[in-house]
Amino acid sequence: MSSQIPVEAVKLTAKQFASNQDVRWCPGCGDYSILAQVKKVLSNIGASRENTVFVSGIGCSSRFPYYMDTYGLHSIHGRALGFASGLKAYNPDLNVWVVTGDGDGLSIGGNHLLHAIRRNFDINILLFNNRIYGLTKGQYSPTSEIGKRTKSTPDGVIDYPLHPISVAIGAEASFVARTVDVHVKHLADTIERAARHKGTSFVEIYQNCNIFNDGAFQYATDKQTKADNIVELVHGRPLIFGKERTKGIRLNGLSPEIVTLGEGVTEDDLLFHDEKAREPSLAYLLSRMHHPEFPEPIGVFRAVERSTYEDVLQDQVTAAIERGKGDLDDILNEGDTWVVA
Amino acid sequence: MSSQIPVEAVKLTAKQFASNQDVRWCPGCGDYSILAQVKKVLSNIGASRENTVFVSGIGCSSRFPYYMDTYGLHSIHGRALGFASGLKAYNPDLNVWVVTGDGDGLSIGGNHLLHAIRRNFDINILLFNNRIYGLTKGQYSPTSEIGKRTKSTPDGVIDYPLHPISVAIGAEASFVARTVDVHVKHLADTIERAARHKGTSFVEIYQNCNIFNDGAFQYATDKQTKADNIVELVHGRPLIFGKERTKGIRLNGLSPEIVTLGEGVTEDDLLFHDEKAREPSLAYLLSRMHHPEFPEPIGVFRAVERSTYEDVLQDQVTAAIERGKGDLDDILNEGDTWVVA
Amino acid sequence: MVTTTKTKTASNTSKAVELETVTVRFVGDSGDGMQLTGSQFTNTSAIVGNDLNTLPDYPAEIRAPAGSLGGVSGFQVNFSSKRIHTPGDCLHALIAFNPAALKTNLADLDHGGILVVNSDAFSQSNLDKAGYESNPLEDGSLDDYKLFAIPVGKLNAEAVADTGLSTKAAGRCKNFFALGVVYWLYERPLEPTTRWIEQKFAKAPAVVEANCKALKAGYYFGETAEIFPLTYRVPPAKIPAGKYRKITGNEATALGLVAAAKLADKKLFYASYPITPASDILHELAKRKNCSVKTFQAEDEIAAVCAAIGSSFGGAMAVTGTSGPGIALKGEAMGLAVIMELPLVIINVQRGGPSTGLPTKTEQADLLQAIYGRHGECPMPVLAASTAPDCFTMAIEAFRIATKYMTPVLLLTDGYLANGAEPWKIPSVDGLPKIEVKHPTDPDNYHPYQRDENLSRPWAIPGTPGLEHRLGGLEKDALTGNVCYLPENHEKMIHTRAAKIAKIADDLPLLEVDGDQSGDLLVLTWGSPFGATTTAVEQCRERGLSVSHAHLRYLEPMQKNVGEVLSRFKRILIPEMNLGQLSSRIRSLYLVDTISLSKVQGKPFMIREIETKIEQVLSEI
Amino acid sequence: MVTTTKTKTASNTSKAVELETVTVRFVGDSGDGMQLTGSQFTNTSAIVGNDLNTLPDYPAEIRAPAGSLGGVSGFQVNFSSKRIHTPGDCLHALIAFNPAALKTNLADLDHGGILVVNSDAFSQSNLDKAGYESNPLEDGSLDDYKLFAIPVGKLNAEAVADTGLSTKAAGRCKNFFALGVVYWLYERPLEPTTRWIEQKFAKAPAVVEANCKALKAGYYFGETAEIFPLTYRVPPAKIPAGKYRKITGNEATALGLVAAAKLADKKLFYASYPITPASDILHELAKRKNCSVKTFQAEDEIAAVCAAIGSSFGGAMAVTGTSGPGIALKGEAMGLAVIMELPLVIINVQRGGPSTGLPTKTEQADLLQAIYGRHGECPMPVLAASTAPDCFTMAIEAFRIATKYMTPVLLLTDGYLANGAEPWKIPSVDGLPKIEVKHPTDPDNYHPYQRDENLSRPWAIPGTPGLEHRLGGLEKDALTGNVCYLPENHEKMIHTRAAKIAKIADDLPLLEVDGDQSGDLLVLTWGSPFGATTTAVEQCRERGLSVSHAHLRYLEPMQKNVGEVLSRFKRILIPEMNLGQLSSRIRSLYLVDTISLSKVQGKPFMIREIETKIEQVLSEI
Numbered sequence A, B: 001m002s003s004q005i006p007v008e009a010v011k012l013t014a015k016q017f018a019s020n021q022d023v024r025w026c027p028g029c030g031d032y033s034i035l036a037q038v039k040k041v042l043s044n045i046g047a048s049r050e051n052t053v054f055v056s057g058i059g060c061s062s063r064f065p066y067y068m069d070t071y072g073l074h075s076i077h078g079r080a081l082g083f084a085s086g087l088k089a090y091n092p093d094l095n096v097w098v099v100t101g102d103g104d105g106l107s108i109g110g111n112h113l114l115h116a117i118r119r120n121f122d123i124n125i126l127l128f129n130n131r132i133y134g135l136t137k138g139q140y141s142p143t144s145e146i147g148k149r150t151k152s153t154p155d156g157v158i159d160y161p162l163h164p165i166s167v168a169i170g171a172e173a174s175f176v177a178r179t180v181d182v183h184v185k186h187l188a189d190t191i192e193r194a195a196r197h198k199g200t201s202f203v204e205i206y207q208n209c210n211i212f213n214d215g216a217f218q219y220a221t222d223k224q225t226k227a228d229n230i231v232e233l234v235h236g237r238p239l240i241f242g243k244e245r246t247k248g249i250r251l252n253g254l255s256p257e258i259v260t261l262g263e264g265v266t267e268d269d270l271l272f273h274d275e276k277a278r279e280p281s282l283a284y285l286l287s288r289m290h291h292p293e294f295p296e297p298i299g300v301f302r303a304v305e306r307s308t309y310e311d312v313l314q315d316q317v318t319a320a321i322e323r324g325k326g327d328l329d330d331i332l333n334e335g336d337t338w339v340v341a
Numbered sequence C, D: 001m002v003t004t005t006k007t008k009t010a011s012n013t014s015k016a017v018e019l020e021t022v023t024v025r026f027v028g029d030s031g032d033g034m035q036l037t038g039s040q041f042t043n044t045s046a047i048v049g050n051d052l053n054t055l056p057d058y059p060a061e062i063r064a065p066a067g068s069l070g071g072v073s074g075f076q077v078n079f080s081s082k083r084i085h086t087p088g089d090c091l092h093a094l095i096a097f098n099p100a101a102l103k104t105n106l107a108d109l110d111h112g113g114i115l116v117v118n119s120d121a122f123s124q125s126n127l128d129k130a131g132y133e134s135n136p137l138e139d140g141s142l143d144d145y146k147l148f149a150i151p152v153g154k155l156n157a158e159a160v161a162d163t164g165l166s167t168k169a170a171g172r173c174k175n176f177f178a179l180g181v182v183y184w185l186y187e188r189p190l191e192p193t194t195r196w197i198e199q200k201f202a203k204a205p206a207v208v209e210a211n212c213k214a215l216k217a218g219y220y221f222g223e224t225a226e227i228f229p230l231t232y233r234v235p236p237a238k239i240p241a242g243k244y245r246k247i248t249g250n251e252a253t254a255l256g257l258v259a260a261a262k263l264a265d266k267k268l269f270y271a272s273y274p275i276t277p278a279s280d281i282l283h284e285l286a287k288r289k290n291c292s293v294k295t296f297q298a299e300d301e302i303a304a305v306c307a308a309i310g311s312s313f314g315g316a317m318a319v320t321g322t323s324g325p326g327i328a329l330k331g332e333a334m335g336l337a338v339i340m341e342l343p344l345v346i347i348n349v350q351r352g353g354p355s356t357g358l359p360t361k362t363e364q365a366d367l368l369q370a371i372y373g374r375h376g377e378c379p380m381p382v383l384a385a386s387t388a389p390d391c392f393t394m395a396i397e398a399f400r401i402a403t404k405y406m407t408p409v410l411l412l413t414d415g416y417l418a419n420g421a422e423p424w425k426i427p428s429v430d431g432l433p434k435i436e437v438k439h440p441t442d443p444d445n446y447h448p449y450q451r452d453e454n455l456s457r458p459w460a461i462p463g464t465p466g467l468e469h470r471l472g473g474l475e476k477d478a479l480t481g482n483v484c485y486l487p488e489n490h491e492k493m494i495h496t497r498a499a500k501i502a503k504i505a506d507d508l509p510l511l512e513v514d515g516d517q518s519g520d521l522l523v524l525t526w527g528s529p530f531g532a533t534t535t536a537v538e539q540c541r542e543r544g545l546s547v548s549h550a551h552l553r554y555l556e557p558m559q560k561n562v563g564e565v566l567s568r569f570k571r572i573l574i575p576e577m578n579l580g581q582l583s584s585r586i587r588s589l590y591l592v593d594t595i596s597l598s599k600v601q602g603k604p605f606m607i608r609e610i611e612t613k614i615e616q617v618l619s620e621i
Ligand SMILES: Cc1ncc(C[n+]2csc(CCOP(=O)(O)OP(=O)(O)O)c2C)c(N)n1
Pocket: A058, A059, A060, A061, A062, A076, A077, A100, A101, A102, A103, A104, A105, A128, A130, A132, A133, A134, A135, A136, A141, D273, D274, D275, D276, D301, D325, D326, D329, D356
């Protein structure tokens, strides 16, 4: 079943989703590309402006709602999912999007992420991962690499990074994906998949912050190297990558290894992706493949169906009303009463 | 390398770790057993009272520090790991324990759990999972089952539970284990393993709340059924369980399945546990085995070595001092200065 | 406080004394069922037509070790044939289930008061746990009281012996045995309780039988054992005609919220995280799905308030409820609701602080936090309920203000109001004020921050074509709501937000004075000290003292005539369960000197504490 | 504010005018390097011996679209030959890098002031973005100013053409070209800046060369192009002898914390979560590992304050720093520190609120939150720094109080102090007061809550044998610190905690009055309005007005003579960047009427705003 997307009679164009506000990101910021693709996806899926809501926290990425001519909440740092949860629980008919950053969503907001995911609200979470705090001018984030020197870590980062996809799978997300700001088509396709998924869709987007962490994902975006450094996940297909598509991922027990096709290795020996696996163990295993040891998977890691919080809540309400609609008079008069004459 | 446990010349007895305060848990509460075993472990490992600190949040379980004749902090709800992190970062010589509940540690405190784990402080986290809010008298918790009727869910819980071990593995914990309040020896052994692990040890303890959620873990504790419902993890050994130890777990691709030994199946066909696997994929997969489909694994899921936050921080400080100890006078006089005559 | 009137002959051999007001307290282990026993006694007293007021008191631990001082749980009931407003200053009767309970409660029993103890529980080990050197039942230390040592355990066991229950289960009936005894002592009918037992345990007939047997056995024991020389009769109170029920503050708050939504023809969304003593509001509302109420148990208080705000943006009647530590966590998001100008009701059921403090005890020390506890200039209306039933009224009022002025509103209650029960004259739904809520739909000339005559902006909600807009925490343009960093605009918005809240004062009833409209002394109260003060001032006035009483239910903004009212009295006395927070606010607003009567013991004021202070202040004028 | 003195002949063909005080402001796109340019100008002015004061001003966005109004970043420098205390009311010169910068800043330029613009940037598209209908350089609208339109882009490109830099990199030097021009205009030496360039870009010789070339080219352009009829000279200020450096408030706070730890012979632990404008304290301290400073960037503000408290329990000099929204989040844990009575310094670098508000602008609207913003009776000392250098002193003072009284202490600064720079007479370490910290080690008669003469409990730390104890948020026994629910104990502890904080007043220097010790008007300030008020009052007094000034650095508790000082004046005027928060507190404490001068525009007071108000108040007496 696809997600709750209220549909316009005539599809709006991507442009019709642009608000009248000037976009204030730094020139060259990866956020621009994501903004463009989200508008395109809304157009593609035939979303309506009035039933779409963008909710965000605080950060460069979190300015997103201002640029969309939909309803929007630019809330407080780390709490976007709190607002989105209440909104969606109250009104399941809305098409709710959450835009967050690696700091907003994984540092201060990590807990709300876990809980939104486990409740499986039908909302779309776009986490712009630039591995840095942009808006506060360059401190390290929970996704920054060990050893990285930033304003707050002049001697290098000493905490192991979180991997957003692993975290989301730790909370058993029903939809998990990764994409990259500059891979425009992949970005649009992935976001559209997320939009159409019924349940919480969690999408990590590698996003370049050209001011404070320029080139963080160069390995995955550089024309020369990207084919070797990323592997696209396709449901039911083996994991093949490389410029010539001659390399593949094979499982050795539970450990992935890189093999070259041809040298006694056929496609059938490779790991086949199954985004619908009931248990998220494969998705978790894939989330452990990191550059430079492995090509990093992009695409949909997991997409399974599960009831959503708002639907079951609504069902409980409907059932209760069917059992007997509450009458205020009756309620006030409940329990032992007595009359004083 | 084993954990920082300051050692007494002569080992203290378990009793010597008891404070003079009356224990105020409900009669029959599973917390008593855990308290007893923790004291025993402290005695076993030769811990000293003065270098040991118990930190907790709020909840029935969080009263724990009051009952220990060590240093202790009974802090605020969900934040025990914040206090413990600062304490350990400041003074790496202390032997720091955190006691938390399924609400304290996974609901309000979930984010601090992720971050303490990723930083890999050398602390021991004991999460008393009774799948209910005890202290506030019986609301559902993040580990309560779907459909459960509690004070706050008269029509049944509608959010999917979190699985503590999966969450901890999502954050790539270096030590993850599960044990049960009434399996006294297993409890003590597991806690001792945790104590000796250098890095963040995360231990989920199934704990019976006989007032608000009595029997939640009966399947795992009942003499009749427990052998079929739990499987003990032993490093390097196959997963065998059942009263007669005739059943085993075999991997079919990435899916565990129950097999009976003998019917063409030998021990070698079974899944062998490897707590030291570099990537936590196996540990994650094991964390997905739930009652009633599977016997639930108890014991150590994962135990790998990784530098701790407090050590690397201390190293950075030491290195900086070696490069030239800071002198207050010099610092005040840094940068451009000028003299007014 | 017991006022003896005249002696009558009761229907049985004992004599019956008629009393105006009686206070009894049941005390025992957390596991002894004291809360239940007390509630049953309350119910029955309500049904026989007494006015009443209760004070449950339980430890922060669920069930501390049996017999320990820390594990004592109590329930106090004050019932009367006249109007009463407090749970009573001291006890006519104390029913103590064990030595620890006796030890911790005896001080509150009137000299000469009735002391019923379960003598079976006075074992050496229990005496030790309670710290008794010798057995008080035997050492003469209780000679000042009318002591009735009853082997409740043994008698109860005999009474229910043939019901087939296990010894343990049978033992659990002993509170009903004791309740039976007390029913006999105060001439109360058994029927309401037997009815309750039948309903409650409908699925376990053996339990019904045992509990009913125990209750009756206790009653008949009172009658036949003839150990009580007298019984006591408290006639029905002369209270206004109407249909009544018993209600606690938390129940009233929950019903008020349901009613407000109904009166606004909208749906309620309640987001909360459990915390004592506010959790019961969540429990109550979770049962109201058939009124289209949705409840959301969030992962913490921050998520709860954010969810509520999110739902408010979506058009819900949004509420979040908690107690002190939870309010601390909600501060940041409350500021966001202020700048976004969305309606929201935040309930703080105050408890003993600071920090975790005394979580199961009452206090009213969060007033200044409510008014000032946010960063920046962040004005918000603050209301406070005065009695358990008043929680109903003020919950509706909070919503009226929140929706009319597009603002979050803080409603303060406290642990004593929350758990204490009082009779409530059930209002007719038609008599309740409608709440008018408008959601604009016309895109022409729509501006998210265009203000109406109340300085309120329009509440346009998602789903409305053409009204798409963005709200957020950055300062916003005074008309469009777009982000705006201009200095003058910021200053204008700061002043407008303040003016909007200040203007609510125009919309409030004037403050009324009980008693003379001017004079020597005005006792000014807010929150739950209302009850004790009402009686104290009444009693002082009966004795001819020049003292009046005014009660504030609006703390921010205050009613327009407050300064003027204060100016009519020579002295202002403010009793508060804190160190003088209203006092400090009154001084700052009106430059009026105040006398603060502070009590911070986790317990409500007693009438006589306030009377004594009134007398002292008047004697010094 | 420019005060002309006499005209001299300069060494080159232009004439040099000697001025007492000059204010210049550099404005351009966020990417144009305005903050850097301004800092360099400040440094150089400090080195030539001027007194000075600065006001950086940047947008909340990192780099809004080039040329847009929202993306304008500015840096104002006030330098003088006399003592100054503010960044200056209006500008002697404005250096504008593009039309948007001109548009948003022109209003602050003196009539007849010097206006240097980069004419290359006045393209049609930039004019459009700034909303200019016609080119102001050409349409005569700037006739009131001394306009110098210089094609900075082109001239700079030519100057650095042979350094081998890419066009883009070369273009980045243009701020140095402009700086060179301004150096020439105000007769400043180039050497400090060339030295800085050489150090900063030591690894990129081409960049060093280009920037130095640009700087010199600008300077020589001023000299040779002869477009400026005059140059200006501001002689060194007569300031107390000593060694000086320039310091911002955040730098001073960080150094003060390092110094406090040193003075206590202990180690500093700073736990924080980044937030504007407090982050720089974290950045500064993270560089101080060689002073045994440990910093911890926590996952959020709650974890940060908890980590700091944890470290304090462990014996650290513990600090957590943040701004308004972060303080909101720390409230609950601050309450825990209060009840556990552990030393802790909490720094709030105030910014524009409510909510996210104006995150890069200044305000002082968190005072009442600081005093009252916690649930329960939760008293805590509150201090506030008055100038950038004072942040150093008050950071030490905060720690002195925290450790002596075993209490968390809130230290307030604000965005203006935090980022503004002033010359600082470097103190000698020996002259700084030692902080005495004792950790008990003797188990005999040790009780965790036994109090000394300051009502402080002992700071026993883990690792000490025999002193094992447990702290927590539940109410504690007055001696042992064990959990205690007794009503009398709770009341006693509530009073003791309050008394301990109140008693700190005995330990504070008395409030001093600048000017007559009694009279018509006292201007009472706290925080950063100190500077503008000092000058305003001085100037009014020079004109013979009866006005004095007193400044509060202790907000809670207040110095013992505050009430007495206030009583010596007919009127009290309180200028604050909020709606009158100190005013409200003063009224409540001393029942004294106050006149509030409120400015809430995200910018500091100007001298003339305070002067005007003083005149008005005095004229109405
Ligand atoms: C409560 C609170 N704490 C801190 C901040 C400051 N702050 C704003 S955004 C941010 C982090 C931004 O990083 P990220 O979420 O990665 O977003 P990005 O700017 O990189 O897109 C921080 C720490 C805040 N606004 N509120």
